[in-house]
Amino acid sequence: MFTTPHGGVETPAFMPVGTRGTVKGVLPRDLARLGARMVLANAYHLHLRPGEETIAKLGGLHAVMGWEGPILTDSGGYQVFSLGHLAKVDDEGVTLRSVVDGAEVRLTPEKVVDIQRALGADVAMAFDHCPADPSDRAGVAAATARTRAWLARCVARHRERGGEASGQALFGIVQGGVFEDLRRESVESALEHDLAGYAIGGVSVGEDREQMRTAVSAAAPLLPEGKPRYLMGVGTPEDFFDAVERGCDLFDCVTPTRHGRTHQAFTSQGTVNLRNTQWREDKSPLDADCDCPACERFSRGTLRHLCTSGEMLGAMLLTLHNLRFFHRLLERMRGAIAEDRLLQLRREILEPMCRR
Amino acid sequence: MFTTPHGGVETPAFMPVGTRGTVKGVLPRDLARLGARMVLANAYHLHLRPGEETIAKLGGLHAVMGWEGPILTDSGGYQVFSLGHLAKVDDEGVTLRSVVDGAEVRLTPEKVVDIQRALGADVAMAFDHCPADPSDRAGVAAATARTRAWLARCVARHRERGGEASGQALFGIVQGGVFEDLRRESVESALEHDLAGYAIGGVSVGEDREQMRTAVSAAAPLLPEGKPRYLMGVGTPEDFFDAVERGCDLFDCVTPTRHGRTHQAFTSQGTVNLRNTQWREDKSPLDADCDCPACERFSRGTLRHLCTSGEMLGAMLLTLHNLRFFHRLLERMRGAIAEDRLLQLRREILEPMCRR
Numbered sequence: 001m002f003t004t005p006h007g008g009v010e011t012p013a014f015m016p017v018g019t020r021g022t023v024k025g026v027l028p029r030d031l032a033r034l035g036a037r038m039v040l041a042n043a044y045h046l047h048l049r050p051g052e053e054t055i056a057k058l059g060g061l062h063a064v065m066g067w068e069g070p071i072l073t074d075s076g077g078y079q080v081f082s083l084g085h086l087a088k089v090d091d092e093g094v095t096l097r098s099v100v101d102g103a104e105v106r107l108t109p110e111k112v113v114d115i116q117r118a119l120g121a122d123v124a125m126a127f128d129h130c131p132a133d134p135s136d137r138a139g140v141a142a143a144t145a146r147t148r149a150w151l152a153r154c155v156a157r158h159r160e161r162g163g164e165a166s167g168q169a170l171f172g173i174v175q176g177g178v179f180e181d182l183r184r185e186s187v188e189s190a191l192e193h194d195l196a197g198y199a200i201g202g203v204s205v206g207e208d209r210e211q212m213r214t215a216v217s218a219a220a221p222l223l224p225e226g227k228p229r230y231l232m233g234v235g236t237p238e239d240f241f242d243a244v245e246r247g248c249d250l251f252d253c254v255t256p257t258r259h260g261r262t263h264q265a266f267t268s269q270g271t272v273n274l275r276n277t278q279w280r281e282d283k284s285p286l287d288a289d290c291d292c293p294a295c296e297r298f299s300r301g302t303l304r305h306l307c308t309s310g311e312m313l314g315a316m317l318l319t320l321h322n323l324r325f326f327h328r329l330l331e332r333m334r335g336a337i338a339e340d341r342l343l344q345l346r347r348e349i350l351e352p353m354c355r356r
Numbered sequence: 357m358f359t360t361p362h363g364g365v366e367t368p369a370f371m372p373v374g375t376r377g378t379v380k381g382v383l384p385r386d387l388a389r390l391g392a393r394m395v396l397a398n399a400y401h402l403h404l405r406p407g408e409e410t411i412a413k414l415g416g417l418h419a420v421m422g423w424e425g426p427i428l429t430d431s432g433g434y435q436v437f438s439l440g441h442l443a444k445v446d447d448e449g450v451t452l453r454s455v456v457d458g459a460e461v462r463l464t465p466e467k468v469v470d471i472q473r474a475l476g477a478d479v480a481m482a483f484d485h486c487p488a489d490p491s492d493r494a495g496v497a498a499a500t501a502r503t504r505a506w507l508a509r510c511v512a513r514h515r516e517r518g519g520e521a522s523g524q525a526l527f528g529i530v531q532g533g534v535f536e537d538l539r540r541e542s543v544e545s546a547l548e549h550d551l552a553g554y555a556i557g558g559v560s561v562g563e564d565r566e567q568m569r570t571a572v573s574a575a576a577p578l579l580p581e582g583k584p585r586y587l588m589g590v591g592t593p594e595d596f597f598d599a600v601e602r603g604c605d606l607f608d609c610v611t612p613t614r615h616g617r618t619h620q621a622f623t624s625q626g627t628v629n630l631r632n633t634q635w636r637e638d639k640s641p642l643d644a645d646c647d648c649p650a651c652e653r654f655s656r657g658t659l660r661h662l663c664t665s666g667e668m669l670g671a672m673l674l675t676l677h678n679l680r681f682f683h684r685l686l687e688r689m690r691g692a693i694a695e696d697r698l699l700q701l702r703r704e705i706l707e708p709m710c711r712r
Contacts, residue, residue: 020661020665020667021658021661021662022662022668022669024667024668024669025668025669025672026669027649027669027672028653029649029653049661049664049665050636050657050660050661050664054636054637054657054661057637057639057657058637058639058655058658059639059655063655063658064655064657064658064661066658280406281410281413281414283413283414293383293385297384297385297422299414299419301410301413301414301420302377302414302419302420304406305376305377305405305410305420306378308405308406309376309405311376311378311380312378312380312381312672313378313380313382313383316381316668316672317383
């Protein structure tokens with residue numbers, strides 16, 4: 001459990017992704033019902049459109065998102081990586097092209113803190129440098145050093161702009177790619193600042209599962225146990241078990257929402273492609289174990305009809321289902337941790353999913 | 357009020373359109389909360405995909421739509437008109453190209469009754485011939501004669517296939533274009549059959565408002581007052597007042613849902629285009645009078661951000677709002693009729709809408 005100006009969050013927890021101020025295809029009211037307690041939005045995308053000043057004038061990000069619970073904003077560091085072909089990084093900051101209109105955008109650690117202050121996020125993320133290739137040692141070392149320098153600038157700016165006083169938390173981000181020693185160094189440099197939480201970045205960027213485990217194992221246990229340890233951009237049910245076992249307790253990923261829109265569903269028996277002809281006359285629900293609005297009322301056959309017809313309702317229902325699947329998984333993990341039977345739950349959940 | 361196997365409907369009532377078995381972008385649960393009691397689906401579209409046999413195997417149209425209330429299915433007569441370039445009409449039926457895959461589809465009065473029997477609609481519509489040009493007298497006369505012959509065949513088939521015994525209602529459709537005498541003749545031929553309800557078709561097909569009034573005035577008062585009189589494909593708030601004053605009490609139209617998806621909102625002060633720059637920093641709700649999920653929690657500025665960003669939530673919220681606007685309007689009309697002050701309500705509602 002950690003606390004924010006908009007309430008507490010029991011961990012481990014999954015944060016649905018609302019990049020542009022909306023979790024795609026889901027009403028905020030329904031998001032809360034699915035079990036979401038904290039959501040993520042993206043400072044970079046909101047800076048481009050509609051702009052943090054517009055959001056501030058509209059009452060801040062909570063008003064714009066129609067969300068009364070905690071909000072974490074990502075700083076844009078990951079976008080510099082994912083939109084790498086549009087970005088140039090130097091020691092001062094990053095220059096990149098807007099994905100909205102192609103205009104030049106300049107981001108610095110100070111600017112990114114200012115954007116997140118204006119948005120009014122409960123948790124602001126430091127501006128980090130996520131290296132293009134997590135297994136290029138020289139590139140990772142340079143990005144890690146830059147991330148350290150930028151964190152110091154973010155912390156100073158955040159204090160200067162009244163961040164701490166307002167209750168807004170600033171989380172530092174650990175880089176270091178797939179290298180254990182660089183991960184440890186990056187943790188140490190993050191811990192030079194007494195922050196409300198710490199994140200592990202630069203994972204789920206192309207490395208394999210074993211490399212991700214190495215990176216997480218090198219970093220997570222060194223981070224303070226009493227503060228949130230947020231593994232960024234992860235992931236799948238198996239990833240959650242791997243990461244929680246190593247001490248992580250906060251996650252975000254576009255998977256449940258993006259897969260919902262492309263008609264892939266997570267179920268207790270593995271993933272299902274709803275466009276498949278085999279479901280055409282199938283009267284059974286997507287997942288007999290699930291209590292989401294899709295499983296309560298619709299058959300696989302109906303979902304297939306909605307998906308193959310390109311009806312909005314297909315994407316909406318599968319998004320609701322996938323998010324419910326993720327939140328229910330995390331609920332069960334919290335219960336299992338309390339009862340000290342996380343490994344047993346891992347087997348119970350992952351074995352039927354991999355059997356198909 | 358009229359009754360169906362899935363419950364009663366207080367009239368006048370508006371039916372949201374769920375062409376392919378879903379009111380676009382709306383969960384059935386939310387549809388009921390907005391005030392919808394009866395919904396429309398389209399037999400022609402559902403015949404093409406997924407097919408009435410598949411729907412029957414999935415438990416029928418109510419199961420597929422996740423809708424426990426009454427459902428009316430349109431027969432496809434209007435699609436023969438709207439997809440006229442793909443259709444050939446003869447006395448036996450219609451041959452047209454599928455909008456799904458271009459395959460040849462043959463529809464006859466008998467086939468259309470069979471499709472609607474298999475779907476399990478509460479109200480099936482007779483197969484009619486909606487003429488291409490409502491002011492071409494020769495064309496309208498021929499289509500009206502054909503509609504009469506087809507109705508007799510629909511009634512016979514419906515009886516033969518146990519329609520009446522099952523509780524499924526069959527509504528006849530009145531044609532006659534903009535010609536008062538042809539409208540009267542068409543009413544008389546429909547009344548040759550003692551049906552559960554009657555519809556006025558061939559309106560809102562390109563004629564002007566005065567011509568629509570003429571057509572409705574010629575037909576509606578001749579239809580039995582104790583049975584539903586359904587004005588097909590209409591319309592706007594002004595149309596509802598015009599039609600209810602002339603005796604109509606059942607309506608459907610794609611306007612609220614389609615306008616929602618194109619970011620047009622109905623409000624008590626007239627229609628609003630949410631993409632307009634003027635709303636960028638507007639903190640006020642879309643309509644201060646409205647209790648829908650969009651107006652309860654979102655500002656015009658936020659809605660504009662969602663719409664200009666192409667986010668699903670923009671279309672979803674505006675669809676919910678427009679449907680709530682329509683259902684609330686009909687609720688108020690029912691109240692005003694009970695208190696004999698419909699004309700007063702007409703002024704109260706339409707004057708502020710036209711002032712802008």
